[in-house]
Amino acid sequence: xxxxxxxxxxAAPPLPATANPAAGTPAAAPRYGRRALRAFLRNPTAIxxxxxxxxxxxxxxxxxxxxxxxxxxxxxxxxLWPGRQWSHPxxxxxxxxxVAAGLMHGARISLLVGFxxxxxxxxxxxxxxxxxxxxxxxxxxxxxxxxxxxxxxxSFILLVVLVAIxxxxxxxxxxxxxxVTWPTIARLVRAEVRALRSKDFxxxxxxxxxxxxxxxxxxxxxxxxxPVIVTSxxxxxxxxxxxxxxxxxxxGDPNTVSWGSMIGAGRELLRTAWYLTxxxxxxxxxxxxxxxxxxxxxNDALNPRLEKDS
Amino acid sequence: xxxxxxLTRRFLRTALQAIPxxxxxxxxxxxxxxxxxxxxxxxxAAESGxxxxxTLAALRARFGLDQPLLLQLLGYxxxxxxxxxxxxxxYNMPVAELIGQRLPGxxxxxxxxxxxxxxxxxxxxxxxxxxAGRWPDxxxxxxxxxxxxxxxFWIGLMLIVLFSVTLGWLPSGGYQTIGGxxxxxxxxxxxxxxxxxxxxxxxxxxxxxFYVAIYARLARAALLEAQTHDYVRTARAxxxxxxxxxxxxxxxxxxxxxxxxxxxxLGGILGGAVVVETVYSWPGxxxxxxxxxxxxxxxxxxxxxxxxxxxxxxxxxLVDVLQAWLDPRIEAS
Amino acid sequence: xDPLLSVRDLSIGFRNGAGGHxxxxxxxxxxxxAGETVALVGESGSGKSLTALALMGLLPRxxxxxxxxxxxxxxxxxGLPERAKRRLRGRDLAMIFQEPxxxxxxxxxxxxxxxxxxxxxQGLSAKAARAQAIELxxxxxxxxPQRRVDDHPHRLSGGMRQRAMIAMAVACRPKLLxxxxxxxxxxxxxxxxxxxxxxxxxxxxxxxxxxxTHDLGVVAQWADRVVxxxxxxxxxxADAGPLFSDPLHPYTRGLLAASPRMNAxxxxxxxxxxxxxxxxxxxxxxxxxxFVPRCPAAVAAxxxxxxxxxxxxxxxxxxxxxxxxxxxxxxPLNSPSAASPEFHP
Numbered sequence: 003x004x005x006x007x008x009x010x011x012x013a014a015p016p017l018p019a020t021a022n023p024a025a026g027t028p029a030a031a032p033r034y035g036r037r038a039l040r041a042f043l044r045n046p047t048a049i050x051x052x053x054x055x056x057x058x059x060x061x062x063x064x065x066x067x068x069x070x071x072x073x074x075x076x077x078x079x080x081x082l083w084p085g086r087q088w089s090h091p092x093x094x095x096x097x098x099x100x101v102a103a104g105l106m107h108g109a110r111i112s113l114l115v116g117f118x119x120x121x122x123x124x125x126x127x128x129x130x131x132x133x134x135x136x137x138x139x140x141x142x143x144x145x146x147x148x149x150x151x152x153x154x155x156x157s158f159i160l161l162v163v164l165v166a167i168x169x170x171x172x173x174x175x176x177x178x179x180x181x182v183t184w185p186t187i188a189r190l191v192r193a194e195v196r197a198l199r200s201k202d203f204x205x206x207x208x209x210x211x212x213x214x215x216x217x218x219x220x221x222x223x224x225x226x227x228x229p230v231i232v233t234s235x236x237x238x239x240x241x242x243x244x245x246x247x248x249x250x251x252x253x254g255d256p257n258t259v260s261w262g263s264m265i266g267a268g269r270e271l272l273r274t275a276w277y278l279t280x281x282x283x284x285x286x287x288x289x290x291x292x293x294x295x296x297x298x299x300x301n302d303a304l305n306p307r308l309e310k311d312s
Numbered sequence: 313x314x315x316x317x318x319l320t321r322r323f324l325r326t327a328l329q330a331i332p333x334x335x336x337x338x339x340x341x342x343x344x345x346x347x348x349x350x351x352x353x354x355x356x357a358a359e360s361g362x363x364x365x366x367t368l369a370a371l372r373a374r375f376g377l378d379q380p381l382l383l384q385l386l387g388y389x390x391x392x393x394x395x396x397x398x399x400x401x402x403y404n405m406p407v408a409e410l411i412g413q414r415l416p417g418x419x420x421x422x423x424x425x426x427x428x429x430x431x432x433x434x435x436x437x438x439x440x441x442x443x444a445g446r447w448p449d450x451x452x453x454x455x456x457x458x459x460x461x462x463x464x465f466w467i468g469l470m471l472i473v474l475f476s477v478t479l480g481w482l483p484s485g486g487y488q489t490i491g492g493x494x495x496x497x498x499x500x501x502x503x504x505x506x507x508x509x510x511x512x513x514x515x516x517x518x519x520x521x522f523y524v525a526i527y528a529r530l531a532r533a534a535l536l537e538a539q540t541h542d543y544v545r546t547a548r549a550x551x552x553x554x555x556x557x558x559x560x561x562x563x564x565x566x567x568x569x570x571x572x573x574x575x576x577x578l579g580g581i582l583g584g585a586v587v588v589e590t591v592y593s594w595p596g597x598x599x600x601x602x603x604x605x606x607x608x609x610x611x612x613x614x615x616x617x618x619x620x621x622x623x624x625x626x627x628x629x630l631v632d633v634l635q636a637w638l639d640p641r642i643e644a645s
Numbered sequence: 646x647d648p649l650l651s652v653r654d655l656s657i658g659f660r661n662g663a664g665g666h667x668x669x670x671x672x673x674x675x676x677x678x679a680g681e682t683v684a685l686v687g688e689s690g691s692g693k694s695l696t697a698l699a700l701m702g703l704l705p706r707x708x709x710x711x712x713x714x715x716x717x718x719x720x721x722x723x724g725l726p727e728r729a730k731r732r733l734r735g736r737d738l739a740m741i742f743q744e745p746x747x748x749x750x751x752x753x754x755x756x757x758x759x760x761x762x763x764x765x766x767q768g769l770s771a772k773a774a775r776a777q778a779i780e781l782x783x784x785x786x787x788x789x790p791q792r793r794v795d796d797h798p799h800r801l802s803g804g805m806r807q808r809a810m811i812a813m814a815v816a817c818r819p820k821l822l823x824x825x826x827x828x829x830x831x832x833x834x835x836x837x838x839x840x841x842x843x844x845x846x847x848x849x850x851x852x853x854x855x856x857x858t859h860d861l862g863v864v865a866q867w868a869d870r871v872v873x874x875x876x877x878x879x880x881x882x883a884d885a886g887p888l889f890s891d892p893l894h895p896y897t898r899g900l901l902a903a904s905p906r907m908n909a910x911x912x913x914x915x916x917x918x919x920x921x922x923x924x925x926x927x928x929x930x931x932x933x934x935x936f937v938p939r940c941p942a943a944v945a946a947x948x949x950x951x952x953x954x955x956x957x958x959x960x961x962x963x964x965x966x967x968x969x970x971x972x973x974x975x976x977p978l979n980s981p982s983a984a985s986p987e988f989h990p
Contacts, residue, residue: 047454147332147333147336148336150333150336151333151336151337151340153576153579154333154337154579154621154624154625154628155337155340155579155617155620155621155624156579156580156582156583156617156620156621156624157579157580157583158580158582158583158584158586158587159582159583159586159601159616159617159620160617161583162586162601162605162613163344163610163613163614163617164344166605166608166610166613167344167347167348167349167610239461243463246463246466247463247465247587250465250587251586251587251590251602251605252605252606253605265465265466265469269469269591272469272472272473272477273477276469276470276473276477279466279469279470279473280470280473283463283466283467283469283470286463286466287458287461287462287463287466290461290462290463291457291458291461294457294460294461295457298457541747542742542744542747542748543747543748543749543750543751545703545742545748546742546748546749546750546810546813547750548703548734549701549703549734549735549739549740549742549814550734550735550761550762550765550813551731551732551733551734551735551736551762551765551766552731552735552761552765553731560753560761561750561753564752564753565750565751565752638752639751639752640751640752640797640799641751641797641799
């Protein structure tokens, strides 16, 4: 594992920058990364996850091709059951909107929100976690308190409050999900950074007079990444779930169709046209399951400790 | 030190440590309240329908809304100290009273779901650990991952389709049969309890499913880890049957990490309750929050946020004491 | 009369990666008479702990145990159903382990862990079992047993924990107590106390003791009989006195030369103790005597087949023809200057 630099490198006297002790890490990292990637690609459940996610992504990217018109527009007879009419293979809803078009366009929103919100959460979390873990002292204490406060607040309720205050739109939903999810990442990164801070190759880099920014970005963070990568795939999954729940409650972007809002609308007709609720929900399950399968595969590949467990 | 003494001291110490967090949450709430569009004066003016700039200003002065931020915060704190969370014009009722009415429903639902998730998760974890690497383990693992991927509100709706609409076995919403289960007036005793339970099954299941998955995976890992310890070999050397070794020696040690996680997930369950309650028209905090969102009544919404945060902190305190009780190595100091 | 325990031709195997088995213990015989102390001696990796776990039936399911017969207290153990074996365990056949720090359950009180055995095997009530547990703590000389009975293991020192382990093991007056390196994890001063306790209990409760150790000092002081194990093979067996005065097998000789306590007259400044060159791992996959790679006396024939146990005198056995003066064909394998302990610098 690259996390522990070899003692021989650490004991060596400072060398010119081209062959600095920390170079042991970047040199080892690709090999480790390749091995992890191979382990990941040999894992059948991880492959299943990748395939499922690829299918959903394909559907999302083909949406404008198949259904170039607004999916919120009325196209046919209302409440058409799936399989009755070729032009609307998955039926229509109470307003005569095509369900298949809604699902494909909804996939765009779900994936967009899922990945964008994770990016926001990751950036905030890594920033706070790295600063807290690297600096230590009073700043660390204060940031840990902040993390604790955010973790005590039920995140979904906070999310509802934030979106309700900021008025629902794709941008505010992305930002709000980022705001409620960063503490998990911050906690993780802080722990990793604290563990890595005193490692030989970091001490050596400091001894060579590198700036803090460079040490954090080039020496510490790359080695703190494996658990973050594992967590981020689960974060995308939970962001998609959060967006769906928000839209279901009527707090989605009113100008776009999303799986959650389709379920919310279909709910009124649960007794007669349950397919309107079932279909978008199934897609949520498939997408989230795919991301969780990928997360499990990443965890097995990047976390050698768990290898013997499986 | 006696066990009760140890636990009491542990409780006090942890409670003391939670105070800054509570303060931080209160301030966060206050700031969010400031950010919310419209203030109490706007709302009242809108209610009365006759609002001039002068009356608005007068109202603001009366409620101290024209004061500097810090003074307003102090006012907010002193209100909180008197258990006042503001007034809801929509319900024509103090927010604290409203929340007080809805709190028991949510607590009941959460406790049931949590207990269900814990028991079922632990059982599935036991099955997986006992058959680790063989097919029952694999099947349950996949099942757990599936549960982990299902949105609670959607499975709630699907359960309604199956058990209420198609089969007609269970009610699709509410919390008790109006007019009693047999139609002859409100039921009492066992009949009433059974009636309530029937209303509880679907919401609790929908809410629990996600956490069943979490606890099952966690219990599996914890059980497999605990089995490798030397004291398990000692227990077997005593001649204890495998089942007794598992329940008396392995399980109790494996419970430690699982209870920690149960505490961590409490906030999540509260959030999940919000959505599940709207699905089943369950009269709890979540449903109240939903109604508040629809009406954009921020005093209620933030009251729910504040109270649920405090609930999480209180529950974590309990989990902490529970852990100290389970693990005698945790000392008070 | 039958011996208390007689093991014939015991082999323990584990599946190796290639689909076959490797056998860390092979063709092992052992008898233990009632009331005696037998020491099982060998380096780590010699298979002594595996043998003990096999006798207790505590090996993982993946292990393969084969034996021509294991008779214990007049009962044949091979082929006995698990339920019946379980009833013996903790009652007639008990074991204490090397690590008192981790061998007790951290979340249960000492008293409960002792009472558990009594309730299981003797059907005592909770109250009676507790009273008995206090008596047992007193028997193993734990001070203030009334108070200690309600303590959790982490509040006890290592020595006290091992005493509690012993109390648990002897609770049902077993006929045989297996002690696997019982003092290795303890301070030197505590070691003697714990061994004294074991010996006293052996006499008072008339139990036999199978003492597993690598410490020859312990063996010399407490054992009646000694069995020396090397790489899963018995290489020598003798009463303690003759073994120490006249070790026969080259490995036993090497062990004695390497033991600090056996060289009590020497000071460490006089020079390093003799070591047996090489390591036990070098014996893996050998056809003949496993000690050949490290043996100063080995000849070519030693490497071809495992020498049989020879009986040079009453109550003695040694698996080395060279040691008893039998001529073997072939030239010496290891030149004395390179391998013999006598010539070690």
